[in-house]
Amino acid sequence: MINISEVLETNRMILEENLDVRTITMGVSLLDCADSSVRNTCDRIYAKLTRLAKDLVKTGDDIGREFGVPVVNKRVSITPAAIVGSSCCKKPSDFVKIAKTLDRAAKKLGINFIGGYSAVVSKGMTPADELLIRSIPEAMAATERVCSSVNVGSTKTGIDMDAVRLMGEIVKETAARTKDRDSIGCAKLVVLCNAPDDNPFMAGAFHGVSEADAVVNVGVSGPGVVNHVLRHTCRGADFETLCETIKKTAFKITRVGQLVAQEASKRLGVPFGIIDLSLAPTPAIGDSVADILREIGLDEPGAPGTTAALALLNDQVKKGGVMASSYVGGLSGAFIPVSEDQGMIDAVNAGALTIEKLEAMTCVCSVGLDMIAIPGATSAATISGIIADEAAIGMVNQKTTAVRVIPVAGKKVGDTVEFGGLLGHAPVMRVSKFSCGNMIARKGRIPAPIHSFKN
Amino acid sequence: MKKIIVTVVGKDAVGILAKTCTYLAKERINILDISQTVTGGYFNMMMIVDAAKYGKTFDRLCAELASLGNGMGMRIHCQKSEIFEKMHRV
Numbered sequence: 001m002i003n004i005s006e007v008l009e010t011n012r013m014i015l016e017e018n019l020d021v022r023t024i025t026m027g028v029s030l031l032d033c034a035d036s037s038v039r040n041t042c043d044r045i046y047a048k049l050t051r052l053a054k055d056l057v058k059t060g061d062d063i064g065r066e067f068g069v070p071v072v073n074k075r076v077s078i079t080p081a082a083i084v085g086s087s088c089c090k091k092p093s094d095f096v097k098i099a100k101t102l103d104r105a106a107k108k109l110g111i112n113f114i115g116g117y118s119a120v121v122s123k124g125m126t127p128a129d130e131l132l133i134r135s136i137p138e139a140m141a142a143t144e145r146v147c148s149s150v151n152v153g154s155t156k157t158g159i160d161m162d163a164v165r166l167m168g169e170i171v172k173e174t175a176a177r178t179k180d181r182d183s184i185g186c187a188k189l190v191v192l193c194n195a196p197d198d199n200p201f202m203a204g205a206f207h208g209v210s211e212a213d214a215v216v217n218v219g220v221s222g223p224g225v226v227n228h229v230l231r232h233t234c235r236g237a238d239f240e241t242l243c244e245t246i247k248k249t250a251f252k253i254t255r256v257g258q259l260v261a262q263e264a265s266k267r268l269g270v271p272f273g274i275i276d277l278s279l280a281p282t283p284a285i286g287d288s289v290a291d292i293l294r295e296i297g298l299d300e301p302g303a304p305g306t307t308a309a310l311a312l313l314n315d316q317v318k319k320g321g322v323m324a325s326s327y328v329g330g331l332s333g334a335f336i337p338v339s340e341d342q343g344m345i346d347a348v349n350a351g352a353l354t355i356e357k358l359e360a361m362t363c364v365c366s367v368g369l370d371m372i373a374i375p376g377a378t379s380a381a382t383i384s385g386i387i388a389d390e391a392a393i394g395m396v397n398q399k400t401t402a403v404r405v406i407p408v409a410g411k412k413v414g415d416t417v418e419f420g421g422l423l424g425h426a427p428v429m430r431v432s433k434f435s436c437g438n439m440i441a442r443k444g445r446i447p448a449p450i451h452s453f454k455n
Numbered sequence: 456m457k458k459i460i461v462t463v464v465g466k467d468a469v470g471i472l473a474k475t476c477t478y479l480a481k482e483r484i485n486i487l488d489i490s491q492t493v494t495g496g497y498f499n500m501m502m503i504v505d506a507a508k509y510g511k512t513f514d515r516l517c518a519e520l521a522s523l524g525n526g527m528g529m530r531i532h533c534q535k536s537e538i539f540e541k542m543h544r545v
Binding site: 001002003004006007008009010011065066067068069252255256258259323 | 460462488490491492499500501503513514517532533534535536537538539540541542543545
Protein backbone atom coordinates (compact mmCIF):
# COMPACT_ATOMS: atom_id res chain seq x y z
CA MET A 1 0.00 0.00 0.00
CA ILE A 2 1.18 3.50 -0.83
CA ASN A 3 2.42 5.38 2.23
CA ILE A 4 2.25 9.04 3.13
CA SER A 5 5.94 9.77 2.62
CA GLU A 6 5.76 8.48 -0.97
CA VAL A 7 2.68 10.58 -1.67
CA LEU A 8 4.31 13.67 -0.20
CA GLU A 9 7.53 13.02 -2.14
CA THR A 10 5.68 12.77 -5.47
CA ASN A 11 3.65 15.89 -4.80
CA ARG A 12 6.72 17.84 -3.69
CA MET A 13 8.41 16.92 -6.98
CA ILE A 14 5.40 18.25 -8.88
CA LEU A 15 4.61 21.34 -6.82
CA GLU A 16 8.09 22.52 -5.82
CA GLU A 17 10.59 20.94 -8.19
CA ASN A 18 8.86 21.42 -11.56
CA LEU A 19 8.30 17.72 -12.30
CA ASP A 20 6.16 17.52 -15.38
CA VAL A 21 5.56 15.55 -18.52
CA ARG A 22 7.12 17.87 -21.04
CA THR A 23 5.30 16.68 -24.10
CA ILE A 24 2.86 14.19 -25.55
CA THR A 25 3.74 14.15 -29.22
CA MET A 26 1.54 12.31 -31.66
CA GLY A 27 3.46 11.15 -34.70
CA VAL A 28 1.31 11.03 -37.82
CA SER A 29 2.29 9.55 -41.17
CA LEU A 30 1.29 11.80 -44.07
CA LEU A 31 2.55 9.43 -46.77
CA ASP A 32 -1.04 8.70 -47.81
CA CYS A 33 -1.72 12.43 -48.29
CA ALA A 34 0.66 12.81 -51.23
CA ASP A 35 -1.00 13.87 -54.48
CA SER A 36 0.11 15.44 -57.76
CA SER A 37 -1.73 18.66 -56.86
CA VAL A 38 -0.48 20.96 -54.08
CA ARG A 39 -4.01 21.90 -53.16
CA ASN A 40 -5.20 18.30 -52.81
CA THR A 41 -2.10 17.41 -50.78
CA CYS A 42 -2.75 20.33 -48.41
CA ASP A 43 -6.44 19.44 -48.05
CA ARG A 44 -5.62 15.81 -47.26
CA ILE A 45 -2.95 16.82 -44.74
CA TYR A 46 -5.34 19.17 -42.94
CA ALA A 47 -8.11 16.57 -42.92
CA LYS A 48 -5.90 13.77 -41.58
CA LEU A 49 -4.26 15.85 -38.86
CA THR A 50 -7.49 17.37 -37.61
CA ARG A 51 -9.12 13.93 -37.57
CA LEU A 52 -6.39 11.87 -35.88
CA ALA A 53 -5.22 14.47 -33.36
CA LYS A 54 -8.53 16.17 -32.61
CA ASP A 55 -8.63 14.92 -29.00
CA LEU A 56 -4.90 15.25 -28.30
CA VAL A 57 -5.02 18.46 -26.27
CA LYS A 58 -8.09 17.46 -24.27
CA THR A 59 -6.63 14.02 -23.54
CA GLY A 60 -3.35 15.51 -22.33
CA ASP A 61 -5.18 17.97 -20.09
CA ASP A 62 -7.51 15.28 -18.70
CA ILE A 63 -4.61 12.98 -17.83
CA GLY A 64 -2.72 15.85 -16.23
CA ARG A 65 -5.69 16.73 -14.05
CA GLU A 66 -6.46 13.17 -13.00
CA PHE A 67 -2.93 12.26 -11.95
CA GLY A 68 -2.06 15.72 -10.70
CA VAL A 69 1.01 16.06 -12.92
CA PRO A 70 1.19 18.83 -15.54
CA VAL A 71 1.33 17.69 -19.16
CA VAL A 72 2.92 20.86 -20.46
CA ASN A 73 2.91 20.48 -24.23
CA LYS A 74 0.74 18.61 -26.66
CA ARG A 75 2.32 18.40 -30.11
CA VAL A 76 2.26 16.62 -33.45
CA SER A 77 5.11 15.38 -35.61
CA ILE A 78 4.66 14.42 -39.26
CA THR A 79 6.42 12.51 -42.02
CA PRO A 80 9.23 14.72 -43.39
CA ALA A 81 7.38 17.21 -45.58
CA ALA A 82 9.99 16.89 -48.36
CA ILE A 83 8.73 13.32 -48.96
CA VAL A 84 5.03 14.20 -48.67
CA GLY A 85 5.35 17.09 -51.12
CA SER A 86 7.79 15.47 -53.54
CA SER A 87 5.15 14.70 -56.22
CA CYS A 88 3.43 18.06 -56.25
CA CYS A 89 5.87 20.78 -55.17
CA LYS A 90 7.72 22.28 -58.12
CA LYS A 91 9.02 25.43 -56.46
CA PRO A 92 9.83 26.51 -52.89
CA SER A 93 6.58 28.48 -52.60
CA ASP A 94 4.63 25.22 -53.12
CA PHE A 95 6.26 23.85 -49.98
CA VAL A 96 5.38 27.06 -48.12
CA LYS A 97 1.73 26.27 -48.85
CA ILE A 98 2.21 22.96 -47.02
CA ALA A 99 3.85 24.83 -44.12
CA LYS A 100 0.87 27.19 -43.91
CA THR A 101 -1.50 24.20 -43.93
CA LEU A 102 0.43 22.66 -41.03
CA ASP A 103 0.25 25.95 -39.13
CA ARG A 104 -3.49 26.17 -39.71
CA ALA A 105 -3.95 22.56 -38.50
CA ALA A 106 -1.82 23.26 -35.40
CA LYS A 107 -3.98 26.27 -34.52
CA LYS A 108 -7.17 24.29 -35.06
CA LEU A 109 -5.89 21.49 -32.79
CA GLY A 110 -4.68 23.94 -30.12
CA ILE A 111 -1.13 22.49 -30.12
CA ASN A 112 1.83 24.83 -29.70
CA PHE A 113 4.21 23.20 -32.21
CA ILE A 114 4.05 20.85 -35.16
CA GLY A 115 7.33 19.27 -36.27
CA GLY A 116 8.37 17.61 -39.49
CA TYR A 117 8.81 20.43 -41.98
CA SER A 118 11.90 18.40 -42.66
CA ALA A 119 14.23 16.77 -45.13
CA VAL A 120 16.45 13.76 -44.48
CA VAL A 121 19.46 14.27 -46.74
CA SER A 122 22.22 12.38 -44.97
CA LYS A 123 23.71 11.15 -48.23
CA GLY A 124 22.25 13.44 -50.88
CA MET A 125 19.37 15.74 -51.75
CA THR A 126 16.51 14.94 -54.11
CA PRO A 127 15.12 17.94 -56.05
CA ALA A 128 12.18 17.97 -53.57
CA ASP A 129 14.58 17.95 -50.58
CA GLU A 130 16.42 20.94 -51.99
CA LEU A 131 13.19 22.81 -52.75
CA LEU A 132 11.98 22.24 -49.20
CA ILE A 133 15.29 23.42 -47.74
CA ARG A 134 15.19 26.55 -49.90
CA SER A 135 11.63 27.23 -48.73
CA ILE A 136 12.56 27.12 -45.02
CA PRO A 137 13.28 30.88 -44.55
CA GLU A 138 9.93 31.88 -46.00
CA ALA A 139 8.10 29.04 -44.25
CA MET A 140 9.55 29.97 -40.85
CA ALA A 141 8.68 33.64 -41.39
CA ALA A 142 5.15 32.92 -42.61
CA THR A 143 4.16 30.45 -39.89
CA GLU A 144 4.09 30.52 -36.13
CA ARG A 145 3.97 26.93 -34.92
CA VAL A 146 5.77 24.93 -37.60
CA CYS A 147 9.19 23.49 -36.72
CA SER A 148 11.74 22.54 -39.33
CA SER A 149 14.69 20.17 -39.28
CA VAL A 150 17.21 18.90 -41.78
CA ASN A 151 19.26 15.75 -41.21
CA VAL A 152 22.59 16.26 -42.97
CA GLY A 153 24.51 13.15 -41.93
CA SER A 154 24.57 9.78 -40.23
CA THR A 155 27.09 7.21 -39.06
CA LYS A 156 26.06 4.90 -41.89
CA THR A 157 26.19 7.46 -44.70
CA GLY A 158 28.71 10.10 -43.72
CA ILE A 159 27.97 13.82 -44.01
CA ASP A 160 26.40 15.51 -47.02
CA MET A 161 28.60 18.60 -47.15
CA ASP A 162 26.54 20.15 -49.97
CA ALA A 163 23.57 20.16 -47.58
CA VAL A 164 25.80 21.50 -44.79
CA ARG A 165 26.93 24.39 -47.02
CA LEU A 166 23.34 25.12 -48.04
CA MET A 167 22.10 25.02 -44.43
CA GLY A 168 24.63 27.69 -43.40
CA GLU A 169 23.02 29.99 -45.96
CA ILE A 170 19.49 28.94 -45.02
CA VAL A 171 20.07 29.62 -41.31
CA LYS A 172 21.35 33.12 -42.19
CA GLU A 173 18.43 33.79 -44.50
CA THR A 174 15.92 32.52 -41.92
CA ALA A 175 17.44 34.95 -39.39
CA ALA A 176 17.14 37.80 -41.88
CA ARG A 177 13.52 36.97 -42.72
CA THR A 178 12.54 37.19 -39.04
CA LYS A 179 14.90 40.04 -38.05
CA ASP A 180 12.04 42.13 -36.64
CA ARG A 181 11.46 39.35 -34.05
CA ASP A 182 15.09 38.77 -32.94
CA SER A 183 15.50 36.22 -35.75
CA ILE A 184 13.14 33.80 -33.98
CA GLY A 185 12.72 31.76 -37.19
CA CYS A 186 16.05 30.10 -36.35
CA ALA A 187 14.70 28.92 -32.98
CA LYS A 188 12.31 26.70 -34.94
CA LEU A 189 15.01 25.28 -37.23
CA VAL A 190 17.51 22.58 -36.31
CA VAL A 191 20.19 20.80 -38.33
CA LEU A 192 20.78 17.21 -37.21
CA CYS A 193 23.07 14.25 -37.65
CA ASN A 194 21.71 10.74 -36.85
CA ALA A 195 18.22 12.20 -36.27
CA PRO A 196 15.93 9.63 -34.59
CA ASP A 197 12.61 8.78 -36.26
CA ASP A 198 10.67 8.97 -32.99
CA ASN A 199 11.90 12.11 -31.24
CA PRO A 200 9.00 13.85 -29.47
CA PHE A 201 10.96 17.06 -28.72
CA MET A 202 10.92 20.14 -30.92
CA ALA A 203 12.36 21.55 -33.06
CA GLY A 204 13.80 18.25 -34.34
CA ALA A 205 10.66 16.08 -34.10
CA PHE A 206 9.49 14.28 -37.22
CA HIS A 207 7.63 11.02 -37.84
CA GLY A 208 10.11 8.80 -39.66
CA VAL A 209 9.17 6.52 -42.53
CA SER A 210 9.99 3.49 -40.37
CA GLU A 211 7.04 4.36 -38.09
CA ALA A 212 3.42 3.17 -38.08
CA ASP A 213 0.51 5.35 -39.29
CA ALA A 214 0.21 7.07 -35.92
CA VAL A 215 2.01 6.70 -32.58
CA VAL A 216 2.13 8.45 -29.24
CA ASN A 217 5.61 9.41 -27.99
CA VAL A 218 6.15 11.04 -24.63
CA GLY A 219 9.00 13.24 -23.44
CA VAL A 220 9.52 13.46 -19.69
CA SER A 221 11.55 16.00 -17.82
CA GLY A 222 12.66 16.83 -14.31
CA PRO A 223 16.06 18.50 -13.90
CA GLY A 224 14.63 20.30 -10.85
CA VAL A 225 13.88 16.97 -9.18
CA VAL A 226 17.40 15.60 -9.75
CA ASN A 227 18.88 18.86 -8.52
CA HIS A 228 16.77 18.84 -5.33
CA VAL A 229 17.68 15.24 -4.47
CA LEU A 230 21.39 15.84 -5.00
CA ARG A 231 21.30 19.01 -2.92
CA HIS A 232 19.61 17.30 0.01
CA THR A 233 21.23 13.87 0.00
CA CYS A 234 24.49 13.87 -1.94
CA ARG A 235 26.67 16.80 -0.86
CA GLY A 236 30.16 15.38 -0.28
CA ALA A 237 29.03 11.85 -1.11
CA ASP A 238 31.18 9.51 -3.23
CA PHE A 239 30.50 8.85 -6.93
CA GLU A 240 28.71 5.58 -6.29
CA THR A 241 26.16 7.28 -4.06
CA LEU A 242 25.83 10.16 -6.52
CA CYS A 243 25.20 7.82 -9.47
CA GLU A 244 22.80 5.62 -7.53
CA THR A 245 20.77 8.66 -6.49
CA ILE A 246 20.51 10.03 -10.03
CA LYS A 247 19.50 6.60 -11.34
CA LYS A 248 16.73 6.15 -8.78
CA THR A 249 15.41 9.64 -9.46
CA ALA A 250 15.46 9.11 -13.24
CA PHE A 251 13.53 5.88 -12.71
CA LYS A 252 10.78 7.69 -10.79
CA ILE A 253 10.53 10.49 -13.34
CA THR A 254 10.37 8.06 -16.26
CA ARG A 255 7.68 5.95 -14.62
CA VAL A 256 5.41 8.99 -14.60
CA GLY A 257 6.05 9.41 -18.33
CA GLN A 258 5.34 5.73 -18.91
CA LEU A 259 2.01 6.00 -17.08
CA VAL A 260 1.01 9.10 -19.03
CA ALA A 261 2.08 7.52 -22.33
CA GLN A 262 0.05 4.37 -21.72
CA GLU A 263 -3.02 6.36 -20.70
CA ALA A 264 -2.72 8.69 -23.70
CA SER A 265 -2.28 5.73 -26.04
CA LYS A 266 -5.35 3.99 -24.63
CA ARG A 267 -7.58 7.06 -24.69
CA LEU A 268 -6.53 8.22 -28.16
CA GLY A 269 -6.66 4.72 -29.63
CA VAL A 270 -3.16 5.17 -31.02
CA PRO A 271 -0.24 2.79 -30.27
CA PHE A 272 2.40 3.83 -27.74
CA GLY A 273 5.77 4.44 -29.40
CA ILE A 274 8.53 5.43 -27.01
CA ILE A 275 9.42 7.37 -23.90
CA ASP A 276 12.14 9.95 -24.41
CA LEU A 277 13.80 10.12 -21.02
CA SER A 278 15.41 13.49 -21.27
CA LEU A 279 16.31 16.05 -18.67
CA ALA A 280 14.85 19.03 -20.49
CA PRO A 281 15.33 22.35 -18.70
CA THR A 282 13.05 25.38 -18.87
CA PRO A 283 13.80 29.01 -18.08
CA ALA A 284 12.01 28.55 -14.71
CA ILE A 285 14.34 28.99 -11.74
CA GLY A 286 15.53 25.60 -10.46
CA ASP A 287 14.48 23.71 -13.61
CA SER A 288 18.05 23.68 -14.83
CA VAL A 289 20.59 21.09 -16.01
CA ALA A 290 23.34 23.65 -15.30
CA ASP A 291 22.30 23.70 -11.64
CA ILE A 292 22.75 19.91 -11.47
CA LEU A 293 26.30 20.33 -12.80
CA ARG A 294 26.92 22.93 -10.08
CA GLU A 295 25.51 20.53 -7.50
CA ILE A 296 27.88 17.79 -8.70
CA GLY A 297 30.69 20.16 -7.78
CA LEU A 298 31.44 22.78 -10.42
CA ASP A 299 31.57 26.50 -9.67
CA GLU A 300 30.06 27.10 -13.09
CA PRO A 301 29.25 24.87 -16.08
CA GLY A 302 32.20 25.33 -18.40
CA ALA A 303 34.80 24.79 -15.67
CA PRO A 304 37.26 21.91 -16.17
CA GLY A 305 35.40 18.74 -15.23
CA THR A 306 32.16 19.82 -16.88
CA THR A 307 32.32 17.21 -19.64
CA ALA A 308 32.95 14.42 -17.11
CA ALA A 309 30.10 15.61 -14.89
CA LEU A 310 27.71 15.76 -17.84
CA ALA A 311 28.81 12.30 -19.07
CA LEU A 312 28.08 10.88 -15.63
CA LEU A 313 24.69 12.60 -15.45
CA ASN A 314 23.66 11.53 -18.94
CA ASP A 315 24.61 7.91 -18.36
CA GLN A 316 22.81 7.60 -15.02
CA VAL A 317 19.65 9.17 -16.45
CA LYS A 318 19.64 6.49 -19.15
CA LYS A 319 20.40 3.64 -16.74
CA GLY A 320 17.58 4.66 -14.40
CA GLY A 321 15.20 5.38 -17.25
CA VAL A 322 15.56 2.14 -19.20
CA MET A 323 14.45 0.18 -16.15
CA ALA A 324 11.25 2.24 -16.03
CA SER A 325 10.07 1.70 -19.60
CA SER A 326 10.50 -1.10 -22.11
CA TYR A 327 10.42 1.30 -25.04
CA VAL A 328 12.93 4.08 -24.72
CA GLY A 329 13.86 6.16 -27.73
CA GLY A 330 14.06 9.65 -29.13
CA LEU A 331 16.97 11.69 -27.84
CA SER A 332 17.03 10.42 -24.23
CA GLY A 333 19.66 12.18 -22.17
CA ALA A 334 20.46 15.60 -20.74
CA PHE A 335 19.66 18.63 -22.87
CA ILE A 336 22.01 21.59 -22.69
CA PRO A 337 20.27 24.46 -24.45
CA VAL A 338 21.52 27.89 -23.50
CA SER A 339 18.50 30.19 -23.78
CA GLU A 340 16.12 27.67 -22.20
CA ASP A 341 18.21 27.13 -19.06
CA GLN A 342 18.74 30.05 -16.66
CA GLY A 343 21.78 28.30 -15.15
CA MET A 344 23.45 28.09 -18.58
CA ILE A 345 22.69 31.75 -19.26
CA ASP A 346 24.31 32.67 -15.94
CA ALA A 347 27.39 30.60 -16.82
CA VAL A 348 27.73 32.37 -20.18
CA ASN A 349 27.33 35.76 -18.52
CA ALA A 350 29.98 34.81 -15.94
CA GLY A 351 32.40 34.07 -18.79
CA ALA A 352 32.62 30.37 -17.87
CA LEU A 353 30.93 28.83 -20.87
CA THR A 354 32.02 29.18 -24.50
CA ILE A 355 30.76 27.60 -27.71
CA GLU A 356 33.92 25.47 -27.84
CA LYS A 357 33.24 24.04 -24.37
CA LEU A 358 29.60 23.45 -25.27
CA GLU A 359 30.81 21.54 -28.32
CA ALA A 360 32.91 19.29 -26.10
CA MET A 361 29.89 18.72 -23.87
CA THR A 362 27.81 17.59 -26.84
CA CYS A 363 30.14 14.59 -27.24
CA VAL A 364 28.70 13.06 -24.07
CA CYS A 365 25.06 14.13 -23.93
CA SER A 366 22.03 13.61 -26.08
CA VAL A 367 21.89 16.70 -28.24
CA GLY A 368 24.11 19.43 -29.61
CA LEU A 369 24.64 23.17 -29.76
CA ASP A 370 21.14 24.21 -28.87
CA MET A 371 19.46 27.60 -28.69
CA ILE A 372 22.67 29.58 -28.89
CA ALA A 373 22.50 33.20 -30.03
CA ILE A 374 25.51 34.28 -32.10
CA PRO A 375 26.35 37.61 -33.73
CA GLY A 376 24.24 38.51 -36.75
CA ALA A 377 27.41 39.20 -38.73
CA THR A 378 28.54 35.54 -38.50
CA SER A 379 29.12 34.27 -42.05
CA ALA A 380 27.14 31.43 -43.63
CA ALA A 381 30.40 29.47 -44.05
CA THR A 382 31.16 29.73 -40.33
CA ILE A 383 27.65 28.47 -39.48
CA SER A 384 28.23 25.59 -41.91
CA GLY A 385 31.53 24.92 -40.15
CA ILE A 386 29.75 24.74 -36.78
CA ILE A 387 27.17 22.36 -38.30
CA ALA A 388 29.93 20.20 -39.84
CA ASP A 389 31.77 19.94 -36.50
CA GLU A 390 28.63 18.81 -34.67
CA ALA A 391 27.69 16.39 -37.46
CA ALA A 392 31.20 14.90 -37.28
CA ILE A 393 30.84 14.35 -33.52
CA GLY A 394 27.51 12.62 -34.12
CA MET A 395 28.76 10.56 -37.04
CA VAL A 396 31.89 9.27 -35.29
CA ASN A 397 30.24 8.65 -31.91
CA GLN A 398 27.10 7.02 -33.37
CA LYS A 399 24.82 9.47 -31.59
CA THR A 400 22.40 12.25 -32.42
CA THR A 401 23.85 15.73 -32.58
CA ALA A 402 22.20 18.95 -33.62
CA VAL A 403 22.79 22.62 -34.22
CA ARG A 404 20.19 25.26 -33.45
CA VAL A 405 22.05 28.56 -33.53
CA ILE A 406 20.44 31.94 -34.00
CA PRO A 407 22.60 34.51 -35.83
CA VAL A 408 20.55 37.40 -34.50
CA ALA A 409 20.27 40.12 -37.12
CA GLY A 410 21.82 43.38 -35.91
CA LYS A 411 23.09 41.96 -32.59
CA LYS A 412 26.69 41.55 -31.42
CA VAL A 413 28.54 39.80 -28.58
CA GLY A 414 27.28 41.07 -25.21
CA ASP A 415 23.76 41.90 -26.42
CA THR A 416 20.80 39.92 -25.12
CA VAL A 417 18.00 38.41 -27.14
CA GLU A 418 14.48 37.78 -25.83
CA PHE A 419 12.54 34.91 -27.43
CA GLY A 420 9.86 34.62 -24.77
CA GLY A 421 8.07 31.64 -23.23
CA LEU A 422 9.79 28.25 -23.22
CA LEU A 423 12.42 29.52 -25.67
CA GLY A 424 13.72 31.94 -23.01
CA HIS A 425 16.36 34.61 -23.51
CA ALA A 426 20.02 34.40 -24.45
CA PRO A 427 23.24 36.39 -24.37
CA VAL A 428 24.88 36.63 -27.80
CA MET A 429 27.98 34.41 -27.68
CA ARG A 430 31.37 34.83 -29.29
CA VAL A 431 32.19 32.77 -32.40
CA SER A 432 35.71 32.11 -33.68
CA LYS A 433 36.77 34.85 -36.10
CA PHE A 434 38.86 32.45 -38.20
CA SER A 435 37.33 31.30 -41.48
CA CYS A 436 36.62 27.77 -42.72
CA GLY A 437 35.35 29.12 -46.07
CA ASN A 438 37.70 27.13 -48.32
CA MET A 439 36.72 23.84 -46.69
CA ILE A 440 32.99 24.57 -46.84
CA ALA A 441 33.31 25.55 -50.53
CA ARG A 442 34.39 21.98 -51.40
CA LYS A 443 31.64 19.91 -53.05
CA GLY A 444 30.46 16.41 -52.18
CA ARG A 445 30.32 14.48 -48.94
CA ILE A 446 32.45 13.21 -46.09
CA PRO A 447 32.54 9.38 -46.24
CA ALA A 448 31.10 7.22 -43.48
CA PRO A 449 33.60 6.32 -40.74
CA ILE A 450 35.33 2.94 -40.79
CA HIS A 451 33.46 1.62 -37.75
CA SER A 452 30.12 2.00 -39.55
CA PHE A 453 30.89 -1.01 -41.77
CA LYS A 454 29.36 -3.70 -39.64
CA ASN A 455 27.63 -5.91 -42.19
CA MET B 456 -12.55 -0.29 -7.45
CA LYS B 457 -11.38 3.24 -8.34
CA LYS B 458 -8.59 4.08 -5.95
CA ILE B 459 -8.01 7.77 -5.41
CA ILE B 460 -5.45 9.46 -3.19
CA VAL B 461 -6.76 12.49 -1.32
CA THR B 462 -4.15 14.77 0.26
CA VAL B 463 -4.98 17.52 2.72
CA VAL B 464 -2.29 20.09 3.50
CA GLY B 465 -2.43 23.25 5.59
CA LYS B 466 -2.27 24.81 9.05
CA ASP B 467 -3.47 22.42 11.74
CA ALA B 468 -6.95 23.09 13.16
CA VAL B 469 -9.80 21.26 14.89
CA GLY B 470 -12.20 19.25 12.72
CA ILE B 471 -10.25 18.88 9.46
CA LEU B 472 -10.50 15.09 9.46
CA ALA B 473 -14.14 15.15 10.59
CA LYS B 474 -15.28 17.53 7.86
CA THR B 475 -13.41 15.67 5.12
CA CYS B 476 -14.73 12.29 6.24
CA THR B 477 -18.30 13.60 6.51
CA TYR B 478 -18.15 14.78 2.91
CA LEU B 479 -16.71 11.45 1.71
CA ALA B 480 -19.39 9.47 3.60
CA LYS B 481 -22.14 11.62 2.11
CA GLU B 482 -20.80 10.88 -1.38
CA ARG B 483 -20.53 7.11 -0.66
CA ILE B 484 -16.75 7.12 -0.94
CA ASN B 485 -15.11 4.46 1.21
CA ILE B 486 -11.91 5.27 3.10
CA LEU B 487 -9.35 2.43 2.83
CA ASP B 488 -6.45 4.01 4.68
CA ILE B 489 -5.56 7.25 6.45
CA SER B 490 -2.18 8.56 7.57
CA GLN B 491 -1.33 11.98 8.87
CA THR B 492 1.58 13.94 10.26
CA VAL B 493 1.77 17.34 11.91
CA THR B 494 5.15 19.04 11.58
CA GLY B 495 5.82 22.64 12.63
CA GLY B 496 2.09 23.30 13.02
CA TYR B 497 1.42 22.09 9.46
CA PHE B 498 -1.04 19.30 8.89
CA ASN B 499 -0.38 16.69 6.20
CA MET B 500 -2.96 13.99 5.64
CA MET B 501 -3.19 11.29 3.00
CA MET B 502 -6.24 9.12 2.45
CA ILE B 503 -6.60 6.19 0.10
CA VAL B 504 -10.27 6.04 -0.88
CA ASP B 505 -12.42 3.84 -3.06
CA ALA B 506 -14.76 5.86 -5.28
CA ALA B 507 -16.43 2.94 -7.07
CA LYS B 508 -19.87 3.93 -5.72
CA TYR B 509 -19.37 7.66 -6.27
CA GLY B 510 -21.95 8.82 -8.81
CA LYS B 511 -20.40 12.01 -10.19
CA THR B 512 -17.32 12.74 -12.30
CA PHE B 513 -13.73 12.80 -11.10
CA ASP B 514 -13.49 16.52 -11.94
CA ARG B 515 -16.55 17.22 -9.80
CA LEU B 516 -15.02 15.34 -6.85
CA CYS B 517 -11.79 17.36 -7.18
CA ALA B 518 -13.68 20.65 -7.35
CA GLU B 519 -15.94 19.89 -4.37
CA LEU B 520 -13.05 18.70 -2.20
CA ALA B 521 -10.96 21.72 -3.19
CA SER B 522 -13.82 24.00 -2.23
CA LEU B 523 -14.31 22.16 1.09
CA GLY B 524 -10.58 22.67 1.70
CA ASN B 525 -10.76 26.38 0.89
CA GLY B 526 -13.51 26.75 3.50
CA MET B 527 -11.09 25.40 6.14
CA GLY B 528 -8.02 27.23 4.84
CA MET B 529 -6.56 23.93 3.61
CA ARG B 530 -5.47 22.59 0.20
CA ILE B 531 -7.21 19.35 -0.75
CA HIS B 532 -6.02 17.46 -3.85
CA CYS B 533 -7.33 14.32 -5.53
CA GLN B 534 -5.16 12.16 -7.73
CA LYS B 535 -5.68 8.72 -9.21
CA SER B 536 -3.48 6.29 -7.30
CA GLU B 537 -1.55 4.90 -10.28
CA ILE B 538 0.91 7.80 -10.36
CA PHE B 539 2.19 6.85 -6.89
CA GLU B 540 2.12 3.10 -7.52
CA LYS B 541 4.07 3.48 -10.77
CA MET B 542 6.62 5.86 -9.32
CA HIS B 543 7.39 4.03 -6.09
CA ARG B 544 6.95 0.34 -7.00
CA VAL B 545 9.03 -1.67 -9.44
